[in-house]
Amino acid sequence: MDADHSQGPKGSLRKLLEHLSGAGKAIGVLTSGGDAQGMNAAVRAVVRMGIYVGAKVYFIYEGYQGMVDGGSNIVEADWESVSSILQVGGTIIGSARCQAFRTREGRLKAACNLVQCGITNLCVIGGDGSLTGANLFRKEWSGLLEELAKNGQIEKEAVQRYAYLNVVGMVGSIDNDFCGTDMTIGTDSALHRIIEVVDAIMTTAQSRLGPHGCPAWMYLALVSALGCGADWVFLPESPPEEGWEEQMCVKLSENRARKKRLNIIIVAEGAIDTQNKPITSEKIKELVVTQLGYDTRVTILGHVQRGGTPSAFDRILGSRMGVEAVIALLEATPDTPACVVSLNGNHAVRLPLMECVQMTQDVQKAMDERRFQDAVRLRGRSFAGNLNTYKRLAIKLPDDQIPKTNYNVAVINVGAPAAGMNAAVRSAVRVGIADGHRMLAIYDGFDGFAKGQIKEIGWTDVGGWTGQGGSILGTKRVLPGKYLEEIATQMRMHSINALLIIGGFEAYLGLLELSAAREKHEEFCVPMVMVPATVSNNVPGSDFSIGADTALNTITDTCDRIKQSASGTKRRVFIIETMGGYCGYLANMGGLAAGADAAYIFEEPFDIRDLQSNVEHLTEKMKTTIQRGLVLRNESCSENYTTDFIYQLYSEEGKGVFDCRKNVLGHMQQGGAPSPFDRNFGTKISARAMEWITAKLKEARGRGKKFTTDDSVCVLGISKRNVIFQPVAELKKETDFEHRIPKEQWWLKLRPLMKILAKYKASYDVSDSGQLEHVQPWSV
Numbered sequence: 001m002d003a004d005h006s007q008g009p010k011g012s013l014r015k016l017l018e019h020l021s022g023a024g025k026a027i028g029v030l031t032s033g034g035d036a037q038g039m040n041a042a043v044r045a046v047v048r049m050g051i052y053v054g055a056k057v058y059f060i061y062e063g064y065q066g067m068v069d070g071g072s073n074i075v076e077a078d079w080e081s082v083s084s085i086l087q088v089g090g091t092i093i094g095s096a097r098c099q100a101f102r103t104r105e106g107r108l109k110a111a112c113n114l115v116q117c118g119i120t121n122l123c124v125i126g127g128d129g130s131l132t133g134a135n136l137f138r139k140e141w142s143g144l145l146e147e148l149a150k151n152g153q154i155e156k157e158a159v160q161r162y163a164y165l166n167v168v169g170m171v172g173s174i175d176n177d178f179c180g181t182d183m184t185i186g187t188d189s190a191l192h193r194i195i196e197v198v199d200a201i202m203t204t205a206q207s208r209l210g211p212h213g214c215p216a217w218m219y220l221a222l223v224s225a226l227g228c229g230a231d232w233v234f235l236p237e238s239p240p241e242e243g244w245e246e247q248m249c250v251k252l253s254e255n256r257a258r259k260k261r262l263n264i265i266i267v268a269e270g271a272i273d274t275q276n277k278p279i280t281s282e283k284i285k286e287l288v289v290t291q292l293g294y295d296t297r298v299t300i301l302g303h304v305q306r307g308g309t310p311s312a313f314d315r316i317l318g319s320r321m322g323v324e325a326v327i328a329l330l331e332a333t334p335d336t337p338a339c340v341v342s343l344n345g346n347h348a349v350r351l352p353l354m355e356c357v358q359m360t361q362d363v364q365k366a367m368d369e370r371r372f373q374d375a376v377r378l379r380g381r382s383f384a385g386n387l388n389t390y391k392r393l394a395i396k397l398p399d400d401q402i403p404k405t406n407y408n409v410a411v412i413n414v415g416a417p418a419a420g421m422n423a424a425v426r427s428a429v430r431v432g433i434a435d436g437h438r439m440l441a442i443y444d445g446f447d448g449f450a451k452g453q454i455k456e457i458g459w460t461d462v463g464g465w466t467g468q469g470g471s472i473l474g475t476k477r478v479l480p481g482k483y484l485e486e487i488a489t490q491m492r493m494h495s496i497n498a499l500l501i502i503g504g505f506e507a508y509l510g511l512l513e514l515s516a517a518r519e520k521h522e523e524f525c526v527p528m529v530m531v532p533a534t535v536s537n538n539v540p541g542s543d544f545s546i547g548a549d550t551a552l553n554t555i556t557d558t559c560d561r562i563k564q565s566a567s568g569t570k571r572r573v574f575i576i577e578t579m580g581g582y583c584g585y586l587a588n589m590g591g592l593a594a595g596a597d598a599a600y601i602f603e604e605p606f607d608i609r610d611l612q613s614n615v616e617h618l619t620e621k622m623k624t625t626i627q628r629g630l631v632l633r634n635e636s637c638s639e640n641y642t643t644d645f646i647y648q649l650y651s652e653e654g655k656g657v658f659d660c661r662k663n664v665l666g667h668m669q670q671g672g673a674p675s676p677f678d679r680n681f682g683t684k685i686s687a688r689a690m691e692w693i694t695a696k697l698k699e700a701r702g703r704g705k706k707f708t709t710d711d712s713v714c715v716l717g718i719s720k721r722n723v724i725f726q727p728v729a730e731l732k733k734e735t736d737f738e739h740r741i742p743k744e745q746w747w748l749k750l751r752p753l754m755k756i757l758a759k760y761k762a763s764y765d766v767s768d769s770g771q772l773e774h775v776q777p778w779s780v
Contacts, residue, residue: 022055022330028074028119031091032063032098032130035306036172036186038314039091039125044082045322046123048757051079053330058117062094063126064101064133070113079759080624086595087309087560089189091172095126104144107137111144114165115154121166121329123322125185128178128360131169135338135353141165167338168325169353170318174305176219179363180356180775181342182382185321187219188313190305191676192553194224197301199467199673202228202262220305221268222386227679229426229466230264231255231394234271234279236367237375238387242274249291251395256294258460263294276370312556312593313549313677316750317343319592323753323764324348339772345721346543346746355775386680389687393430396459405436407497407697409690411457412442412449413475414503414510417670418533418547420678421471424502424686426462431690433459437697440494445476445503446510450483452490466679469550469672477506481513488521498527498693502686504534504545505581505740508715511728515713525706527696529689529725530715533682535670538583540731540742542717546685549677551579551669552589555632558665559594563628571622571658573597573629573650577643579669580634582739585747586669587634592754597621599632600641602739603748611646615653617760622658629658685723689716692725720746 029046031039043059050057057077060066066073085092100106114120124134141164148154171178174190225233232248234240241247252263271279281298288296310318324341328350338353359378366375376384409432413421425441432439441457442449465472480487490496499514501507511530518524532539533546555578566572578586584601591599598614600606618629631650633643643662651660674682696712699705707713710727717724736743755762 022050022053022326025055025121025330026058026118027055027121027123027326027329028058028060028067028114028117029093029123030060030063030067030125031093031095031172032124032126032133033095034127034173035090035095036174036184037089037189037306037308037310038185038318039172040082040085040088041310041315041318042125042170042172042185042322042325043091043093044085045319045757046326047077047082048079048759049323049326052756053326055121055326055330056118058119059093062096063130064098064110065096066094067110067113068098068100068106070109070116074113074117074119084595086315086593089306089308089310091125101133104140107140108144108147110137111141112148112153115145115148115158115162118162120162120164121332123168123170123325123329125170125172127171127173127175128357131171131338131340131353132357134167134169135357138165138167138338164334166329166332166336167353168328168332169338169340170321170325171340171342174220177360177363177379178356179359179378179380180340180351182345182380183313183317183343185314185318186306186310188317188677189308189311190220191223191227192311193305193308194220194301195227195467195676195679197299197304198224198228198264201299202264202464202467219383221266222383222390223676223680225266225394226386226390226683227423227466227676228264229393229464230266232263233266233268233390233394234284235268235387236270236272237363237379237383238372239272239274240279244273245287245291249288252288252292252294260460260463274370309557309560311675312552312589315556315593316589319753319757320348320750323756324350337772345718347721350772351775352772359775385684389427389684392434392687393427393683396430397434402434403436405694405697407437408440408495409437409498409500409693410440410442410454410494410496411473411500411502412445413471413473413533414445414501414507415475415477415534416504417470417475418504418535418545419469419550419670419672419674420546420682421475421502421533422465422468423674423679424531424533424546424682425473426465427683427686428500428502428690429457429462430459431687432693435690435694437694440496441473444474445478446480446483446487447476447478448474449480449490450486452493454490454494466683467673469674475503479506479513480510484513484517484521488517488523491523491526496523496526498697499529500686500689500693501528501530502533502546503530504532504536505538507533508539508728511713511715512732515728518708522706525708526712527693527707528713529692530728531682531686531689532715532717535586536580536583537585538581538741539715539717540735541715541726542719543746544681544718546678546682547670547674548585549681550672550675551586552593553675554669554672555586555590555665556593558663558668559590559596559630562661562663563594563630566628571627573618573631573654573658573660575643575647575650575660575662576630576632577635577662577664578632579665579667580636581741582634582636583741583745584634584637585745587632587637588747588751588754591630591632592750592757594630594632595757596630596632596754597758599634599754600637600646601634602637603741603745604751606638606641611641611649612653615650618650619654619657621759622654685716688723692716
């Protein structure tokens with residue numbers, strides 16, 4: 001964990017962070033507008049990264065109001081100022097609306113207060129209104145300073161010394177309604193709150209009949225509808241068609257006829273019809289009770305969506321954005337426009353602030369003018385994709401309206417269970433049926449495949465699957481190699497025309513074996529695609545796997561509880577072992593999310609000197625103010641430096657300073673209900689896989705085509721910023737088969753962040769930073 005090893009397996013980095021000296025610079029950080037979970041992670045990252053590079057960092061309490069009032073509202077922060085805040089919801093520095101800052105007089109006071117502290121770099125965490133205010137402030141800055149000097153409130157030389165103001169924004173908002181970023185800080189945590197409530201409602205309501213309405217905000221409403229399999233969702237951007245009242249009642253009646261005991265209807269705040277008339281949860285309740293006579297309940301979520309502990313995703317997002325914001329401030333020049341740090345795929349990008357604000361305002365304008373398709377397009381590809389997927393999965397067309405393809409498509413789960421697998425199966429089955437295919441479920445993996453455990457599966461059979469953990473189809477680690485003859489026979493008997501495999505590294509190996517067997521068994525000459533699903537996140541061809549986010553949240557929550565267990569006791573260090581095989585994703589990202597002091601992984605070799613250095617580092621911290629330490633260890637990071645060994649070493653070396661405890665998390669990381677991310681990811685990526693299968697089958701229609709080329713056997717995954725299909729044959733050269741991991745892993749670039757934020761000296765590659773990109777509207 002020392003600086004010598006911080007560069008990872010690639011060798012020396014192209015550009016060291018130390019070259020971006022912050023000496024003599026002062027950064028002010030504020031949170032403005034509504035609070036959001038994960039803001040504290042961003043504040044912590046700004047403070048620690050700023051101090052790390054030699055800058056002074058100031059808290060600006062209560063947002064712009066604190067900037068205007070000055071005095072004790074602007075306070076220099078130190079390293080310990082942001083200790084133990086990662087798991088705290090809201091914002092520790094407060095957030096307030098400020099009318100005074102809307103006036104030039106108020107901004108004049110704010111500028112004076114900043115100059116007195118030498119602050120010429122602002123990091124603003126808030127929504128579009130807060131960021132717009134920051135941009136105006138930046139534009140007026142030189143004029144404000146000249147006026148202050150003229151009035152004798154600052155010295156004339158201060159006008160030159162503090163000649164320009166740099167502004168970098170981060171979007172903190174649970175609404176995820178800011179154009180230019182895939183996710184805003186706080187959105188994922190809000191989804192956790194909504195899904196928890198809806199899951200609880202679904203559980204308690206299984207014993208009685210009736211619809212349940214849950215009002216939520218726009219993006220949250222759509223994604224939570226996907227995540228819980230809601231029967232109907234009302235959104236401002238996509239008003240229901242004329243006659244929706246009758247259509248909804250017909251659907252509820254049909255569900256009741258299928259013995260479905262509960263219906264979930266989600267209403268977004270601000271939902272309207274095509275005439276711009278509001279649609280409220282009470283209106284829906286009255287309609288259902290009047291037309292159908294069903295017992296109906298309404299749950300208003302309100303500010304519950306803002307509360308609670310931030311999710312692992314929001315902690316990591318806030319940390320990444322905070323570090324990127326500091327780098328952007330250090331690299332800024334007088335000509336650099338105000339920018340906002342955003343997330344595109346798994347990349348941190350910088351976008352011109354006002355371009356994002358303008359497009360966000362264009363969305364509202366399109367809605368006001370009832371140009372709803374334009375509003376959806378401007379909201380971005382993620383929103384449009386979610387909306388299209390929801391529509392396909394929620395409403396089944398009558399059988400006589402679906403053109404039959406006469407193709408049989410089979411779905412199988414392979415490997416260890418992963419939360420989100422069931423959501424992926426549900427999505428595949430329903431999209432396949434909507435495309436006219438006959439869907440077949442294979443039970444108990446390749447073992448069940450060979451034994452003929454294959455049944456047709458229908459639309460209603462997968463109802464309610466999205467929120468269930470594990471694998472309802474059953475899954476085993478058995479590979480197909482020794483069953484090829486039997487599996488080929490089953491494919492022939494059931495006339496299987498395409499195969500969707502959902503699973504982890506065993507699924508990847510199985511796909512390779514089936515592909516290699518095509519020469520001997522023509523039954524395997526069909527389109528085959530794999531969707532990665534494993535907590536280890538070790539499948540080549542995809543940056544993310546279904547189930548990894550749920551496991552990461554389990555690790556983060558457990559670490560929070562373990563650390564809390566030592567609250568008020570003597571100084572203590574916890575050694576936590578995570579799963580993942582040889583892949584250190586869970587240990588590394590869990591360490592970043594939980595604020596660990598060290599994380600040992602296979603991909604970054606370490607020795608006894610590193611262990612000793614880490615103990616000494618923790619010992620020094622414990623002698624000051626820190627009371628608890630956290631060390632994560634990936635289960636296969638070292639054959640000799642086991643969890644017991646590290647525990648005993650820390651216990652021995654820490655005598656007199658701290659005591660030690662160990663915890664092996666084990667299979668609890670595979671269990672539980674899937675997180676909103678895994679439900680949504682599993683749903684969308686599986687739907688995409690089925691669309692690919694349908695397209696392939698259409699190519700061969702009427703020609704009796706056998707699929708023998710590499711591009712008909714693929715892994716579907718997220719790579720950098722895109723969802724792509726990669727032939728499994730091409731991925732072989734990118735695979736470390738001995739250790740069951742990809743040779744290149746994107747998350748290793750984030751490894752130095754955990755070290756820097758834990759006060760280690762480390763190098764951080766900033767070679768990809770610095771270029772402003774432009775916001776592009778996405779076509780639907």
